[in-house]
Structures are given as structure tokens and as C-alpha cells.
Amino acid sequence: MRVYPDQLSRQLKPLQQCYLVFGDDPWLCETSRELIFAQAKREGFEEKIQLTQEAGFSWNDLVDQWQAMSLFASRRIIELILPQAKPGSEGGAIFQSLMQMPNPDVLLIISGPKLAAEQTKSKWFKTLDAQGVYVPCATPEGNQFQRWLDERINHFKLTLTRDAKEMLFGLYEGNLLAADQSLQLLQLLSPNERVDSNQLSAYFEDQSRFSVFQLTDAMLNNQQDKALHILSQLKAEGVAMPIILWGVFKELATLLQLRTALDNNESLQSLWGKLRIWDKRKSLYQAALNRLSLTHIETLLAGASAIELKLKQQGIEDWTGMSHLSLLFDPKAHAQLAHIQLNEER
Template identity: 85%
Template structure:
């Protein structure tokens, strides 16, 4: 059963046989884990066993722990970490064996990185999911992050003006841990007074954490302010230019294939599947396809190539050129900026 982190509290009474915490957001993973352990302690689960699937991991050790009597005559929690989220055929067989040996005195918590869609369809995952709760811990973005932020503001009983909320959103989107720590600080500094953006400026530095994928999504959506903000943060965090160029080339190559198909009146239906574009991401590409011409997309590819050439031949990371490239995802910019050569 899939349960999102903000709903987990409603699915802890009674505790299920196992809980699957998978995702790349450290705050959500740790918060979910803490909630489960808190309820387990209330239910008498006092002994904790921690296992990690490392090289040459002995799966029989998990079976032994499942069947062993507690040293303290209490109920026990077994936490198994799967660093690659790949238990293999042996691990899958062990999971199936354990789920057929229900033990009310043992609670199994399995943790690991974000699962791909195909992994949630695997036999080992379905075996565990049928007896427990799956908690996907992906970092919320956009409106989902805003809802999360509003929820945490209410949790800490803070009063913030609209501009202060907007500033927090801009500063911390992509970094739940920093956002939560900052709200805790605000609770200490201003527990009973309304906080505006001017006060926030004196409290915090910009601690957003973004990925190259968020940058390219902002480009595809033509969210210019957001793209420029993410780009500046990636630069400040020391993200290498080749990584950014990889992401940009990937999206532009996909756009070129899609636009070329449209120009020849081909259906995009087969291309969506061939290019592995999920339904959730189709609106991003559709928006860019509706906005940009084939010539403009080709111009963007030439611009990215010029930045890459400058990097490889001269060792220069052209952040100004990359900022310029972001602007050219807006067709209006081509009329006034396209004459500027990125390889100058």
C-alpha cells in the first residue's frame, strides 16, 4: 500500500508487518523512520536490529533474526538497508519466505534510494507491499513544496506575511532539511510576532539545493526567473559545467526529435514511448514544442555546442553563455538576443 509521508501518521495504528521507506530526500526519509519507531516503541518494540545488504551479505542472517527470541523478552524491530534497492533473486525469495511466516513480535523496516517505476512492479517489492506500507520519499517541488512548507509553518505555529512565505519558498525549494531547520530557528527568534521578508533577509542565507533536472524543467516550461535562480545556485554549489551541459543536450536532443516528427506530420505517440517520456513529463515537452520553432531549437543546440567547445578547447566554464542559453528558451528572446554569438 502506497502512503505518502504526510499521511503516514494515519497508517501506524495498528502497525503493519513491514514498512518500505525509499527515496532520496533525507528529511522525509528520516522523519518517516522516526514516526514508525515512535509508534513501535509505544507498542512494545524495544529491541532494534540493524542490517545492511553489503557485498557477500548473508540473507540467512535476516531469517535468523526474524525467528530469534528477543534477549529482553520484548518485541523487536529489524531495519534492513538496501543501498542499491536490489535484493536480487536470493533476497526476493527470503522476503517471500518471511511474509509467509507472519510474526507479530517483529517489525521489518526496509530503507533504500528512490525506486524506479519498474522496481515497484518487481516480485520482491509486490511481496512486501502486500503485507506492509510503501512510503515514497521524493522531494516535493512547486505547489507540492508550497503545501509542505505551509504545513510546517502551521506545525511550528508561525505567523508569516505573504512576502515572507514567498521568500522561504524561493530560498529553500529543494532542501527540506534546511527549510525545517530554518523554521525551527524562526520559532525561537519570533514565536509570537508576525515575520516579514525584511526580517527573513537578516536571518538566513540562500540555501536552496537544486539539481540539473530542475534546471532543464524550468527551461522547458520557460520559467525564466526560476531557471536563472537555479543556474546561479548550481554555480555557487560547484556543480561542474559538463554535468549541466549533459542535461541541456539531453533535453534539446529530445525536443529536436519531437519537433522534427511534428514538422513531417508524424504522430508523437510512438516517440513518447521510444524516448521514455512519462505521462507526467509530456506537458513539459508539449509546452516547449508549442513555443519554439524547429529553427530555434537548432539554434539552441548550436549555442550549447559553442559553450561545450569553449570548455573543451579553452577550459572556460561560460556561465554567462549558459544564462544566455536559458533566455533563448523564450522565443521572444531570439529576436533581440540570437545575434549574440556564444563562442565569442
């Protein structure tokens, strides 16, 4: 059964045996999985097992997990990631076998890239689709994107005029993740105001000169001079420190998860979609991970927390500390400067 992402929340009761979440839109894929996970948790699926079809993968692992008794919970979720959306003849046979022995204590979620039309006609797909739900996560366009945008504006409780909505439509059609991030920032800047196109234009004009996203990208890419320049512009234009900290914490939390996975010899394939990292940004994180160890990232998080604590407890926006923090994204600077405490009085 085909169910589109915007209809999924209304189609989760009761849960089906399996869900097929395929598509190239990171925001839709992750949001759809989160909805399924949330409903599964409400129905007692407490344990989650993740498998990825990569080098060394054995389809017998899927069978074993399907049949195994859980040590921690009576019901479990098996998330199977197919990076190429090609289970092959062996995988197809396993799917057919599993669907012939239903297990009410197991929920199977299979995810991967966008499926071509011929793939949805394949035997393996039809076998799963007959027992479950297919959620195609294609980026909405035109009127569909407008409906999505209206829903997200309502979600963030924003009030925008018609011309402001048209401006957002023109800026972000085709990029749901960037649109969602901008609405989050707009919620911080104008939570209780009616925003028209003139205000929005001024806001984005500022963002063309400086951007929290540009700042964190420069940090990730170890462009120290650029990061310090953007930071000075942010300060000159009166951008609130909480907005900058929001962006920095977001990227550091992402780096921490990626670094931890690498140190545990885990594949990053499954994390790209989960963390909403699209292809164009993967190189930024790879560059940062090539430079920064787990200790480096933990030091950066501690520094950001010290800046946040000073802001909340003393009302001080520590721009010097933030400049210091941006330098620590370089391991060489980290070796020379990391011992300096960011919570000292300035």
C-alpha cells in the same frame, strides 16, 4: 499499499508487518522512520536490530533474526538497509519466505534510495507491498512543497505573512532539510513575532554575510582563518551566542556518532540518512573524521559545554573561548592548545 509521508501518521494503527521507506529525500526518509519507530515503541516493540546489505552480508542473518526469540523484549524491530535497492534473486526469495510465515512480534522496516518504476513492479517489491506499506520519500515540489512548508511553519508555531512564505518558498523549494533548519533558527530569532518579507529579507541579508551553518562548515573543513572571520562577523552583528552554540553542538553530536561508528568498525552507510546528511555534505564530515579522533571530539564537546555553562550561570558570552574552540578542530592546534581550560574567568 502506498502511503505518502504526509499521510503516514494517520495510517500507523494498526502497524503492518513491514514498511518500505525508499527515496532520496533525507528529511522525509528519516522523519518517516521516526514516526514508525515511535508507534512501534508504543505497541511494545522495544528492541531494534539493524542489518545492511553490504560486503559480507548474509540473507540468513535476516531469517535468523526473524525467527529468533528476543532476550530483551517480546517484540522487535528489524531494520534492513538496501543501499542499492537491489535485493537480488536470493533476497527476493527470502522476502517471499518470510511473508509466508507472519510474525506478529517482528516489525520489518526496509529502507533505501528512490525506486524506479520498474522496481516497484518486481516480484520482491510486490511480495512485501502486499503485506505492508510503501512510503515513497520524493522531495515535494510546487503546491506539495507549499503544503509541506505551511505544516512546518505551524509545527514551529511561527507567524509569517503571505509574502514571507513566498520568499521561503523561492529560497528552499527542493531542499527540505535546509528549509527545516532555517525555520528552527527563525524560531530562535522571532518566536513570538509576526514576520513579513522585509524582516525576512533583512535576516537573510545578514545570513549572506555570516551564517551559523557557514561557521560550522568552515570548522568541519579545517578552514581556521575563515571560521575566525565568520565568528568575528557574527559577534559584530550581534548574533546571540545560544544560536552559535546550537549549531556547534549539533555538528559535534553528529561527528561523535560517526566517529564512534567508525571506531567500532561499523559502516557509515546507514548513518548518513539517519543523521540527515545529504550527499553534498558527506565530504565535510569525511574530512573532519580523517583529522579528528574520538578524544579530539570529546574535548571539543567539553569545551562547548564550558562555554554554555559560563553563559547560563554567569551570563557571559565567551567569544574568546569560542575562537579557541574553533581552532581545536585542527589536530595540530589541538595538540598545542587543548590543555587550556575554557571555563576560566576572562
